[in-house]
Amino acid sequence: xxxxxxxxxxxxxxxxxxYGRLNRERVLSAxxxxxxxxGLSALSMRRLGAELNVxxxxxxxxxxxxxxxxxxxxxxxxxxxxxxLAADAGEDADWRAGLHRFARATYDxxxxxxxxxxxxxxRLLAVPLARRPAAVLRDHERVLAxxxxxxxxxxxxxxxFRAFTAWLHGYVSVELRPMVDNPDExxxxxxxxxxxxxxxxxxxxxxxxxxxxERGGPExxxxxxxxxxxxxTNGSASAASG
Amino acid sequence: xxxxxxxxxxxxxxxxxxYGRLNRERVLSAxxxxxxxxGLSALSMRRLGAELNVxxxxxxxxxxxxxxxxxxxxxxxxxxxxxxLAADAGEDADWRAGLHRFARATYDxxxxxxxxxxxxxxRLLAVPLARRPAAVLRDHERVLAxxxxxxxxxxxxxxxFRAFTAWLHGYVSVELRPMVDNPDExxxxxxxxxxxxxxxxxxxxxxxxxxxxERGGPExxxxxxxxxxxxxTNGSASAASG
DNA sequence: CGCTTACGTTTACGTCGTATAGGGATGGCA
DNA sequence: TGCCATCCCTATACGACGTAAACGTAAGCG
Numbered sequence: 001x002x003x004x005x006x007x008x009x010x011x012x013x014x015x016x017x018x019y020g021r022l023n024r025e026r027v028l029s030a031x032x033x034x035x036x037x038x039g040l041s042a043l044s045m046r047r048l049g050a051e052l053n054v055x056x057x058x059x060x061x062x063x064x065x066x067x068x069x070x071x072x073x074x075x076x077x078x079x080x081x082x083x084x085l086a087a088d089a090g091e092d093a094d095w096r097a098g099l100h101r102f103a104r105a106t107y108d109x110x111x112x113x114x115x116x117x118x119x120x121x122x123r124l125l126a127v128p129l130a131r132r133p134a135a136v137l138r139d140h141e142r143v144l145a146x147x148x149x150x151x152x153x154x155x156x157x158x159x160x161f162r163a164f165t166a167w168l169h170g171y172v173s174v175e176l177r178p179m180v181d182n183p184d185e186x187x188x189x190x191x192x193x194x195x196x197x198x199x200x201x202x203x204x205x206x207x208x209x210x211x212x213x214e215r216g217g218p219e220x221x222x223x224x225x226x227x228x229x230x231x232x233t234n235g236s237a238s239a240a241s242g
Numbered sequence: 243x244x245x246x247x248x249x250x251x252x253x254x255x256x257x258x259x260x261y262g263r264l265n266r267e268r269v270l271s272a273x274x275x276x277x278x279x280x281g282l283s284a285l286s287m288r289r290l291g292a293e294l295n296v297x298x299x300x301x302x303x304x305x306x307x308x309x310x311x312x313x314x315x316x317x318x319x320x321x322x323x324x325x326x327l328a329a330d331a332g333e334d335a336d337w338r339a340g341l342h343r344f345a346r347a348t349y350d351x352x353x354x355x356x357x358x359x360x361x362x363x364x365r366l367l368a369v370p371l372a373r374r375p376a377a378v379l380r381d382h383e384r385v386l387a388x389x390x391x392x393x394x395x396x397x398x399x400x401x402x403f404r405a406f407t408a409w410l411h412g413y414v415s416v417e418l419r420p421m422v423d424n425p426d427e428x429x430x431x432x433x434x435x436x437x438x439x440x441x442x443x444x445x446x447x448x449x450x451x452x453x454x455x456e457r458g459g460p461e462x463x464x465x466x467x468x469x470x471x472x473x474x475t476n477g478s479a480s481a482a483s484g
Numbered sequence: 485c486g487c488t489t490a491c492g493t494t495t496a497c498g499t500c501g502t503a504t505a506g507g508g509a510t511g512g513c514a
Numbered sequence: 515t516g517c518c519a520t521c522c523c524t525a526t527a528c529g530a531c532g533t534a535a536a537c538g539t540a541a542g543c544g
Contacts (some may be wrong), residue, residue, distance in 0.1 A: 170412020
């Protein structure tokens, strides 16, 4: 048993005072910390309980199921995004700047929690729009409001929103794909595990792998975003810039 | 027990003749079929074994672990992509057309196996480049070769490759996000579950949700791809068009 | 003080991935 | 033909998982 001390029958409720009562935020931040530290596969109800000095079943008071807990983690990421957005400038010069700010903040949050990023893909593919976590919906609202205020009609705003989301999430996902095969190795080629790539069948990949392993960084993200957005301003749609 | 008939001690080896011997391809295609039919969570070693009239442990001869089996599913998707690409025209007019063909084929394969798509995100975030399934590496090789042959230098080809991949995967992922909350409902608003979206706090999202639920289709994919590629041809990089 | 409600524990069940050992068919060689 | 090695699948078992149900026990109220 995870009893604090002695050979008592079990953890006494008075021990709780040591760590304070449980609540949703404590559960979620412990879960996120655990995932950051040891990866998604380390996150089990029992393990998370142990992390909080509590039995696994206690967590079900704050998340209806493990899937709900994972949705909670997604929400936690978006809450961090909201904080990050609140931290710097309030309003943006124009809608493009607004989208860039959003994109950059999302990028930063994702890079800060690389192990949690797969959740964004899996949970958002599992949960229908209306049931997404509140913070996610607030994010959508802000982006859409930004676009509508800029003069885009409903259909165009929705198209821009989708393109924005696709690029942002795709970019982060590609940015986080692991390239290093053997971290202990000093030689770059061995580090990348190039000896696994047949020189006969994969010559181009082999010679490009080193370049591929470089990150695009926030600049790459911004550049692609601009390229996509140009299509909606230079193209058919009607859009103001204030 | 999953015995064919009677009360014999267990399935006899002679029963194998009924279905033929197991092999990797049979295992993977049964796994993909199961995922297509019942979703990723239905895929367990025991269940897949049952599907093949075999005990779970038999599968370990064809996949070293469950994670390896999932990587096998990713490979299966890319094999289907290769088939699809081989089916239509052989060579492309230029590199842009080549990328569009690739993108379209990937889009089609993903839409044909929506339940398997999360694997692309999760497994490619879990496995380093050099250990990706062979079919995935062949895909990379083809795209990179296309770009180098078009005259892009190593760095630019790698940047284009990353942007291409990011857009493609992001687009598919957004396209497959479920929008319908209650499929039994006929009224569009209830179907989307708009009553869950506070009219006060999420007004824009609420009014845009219907438009958001529409798909961008292959056209949207192609449009965004062109927008991104323009950046690399009109911009600084040097690239021919043959 | 006693009652209610909220919170955490205990116990238990079925399923999961997989280590290990065993058995029965198969194919090569005498 | 008979024997043995090899391959393929089964049998059994273990620990961990998610979670239903029932049970204390502490906290806050009158």
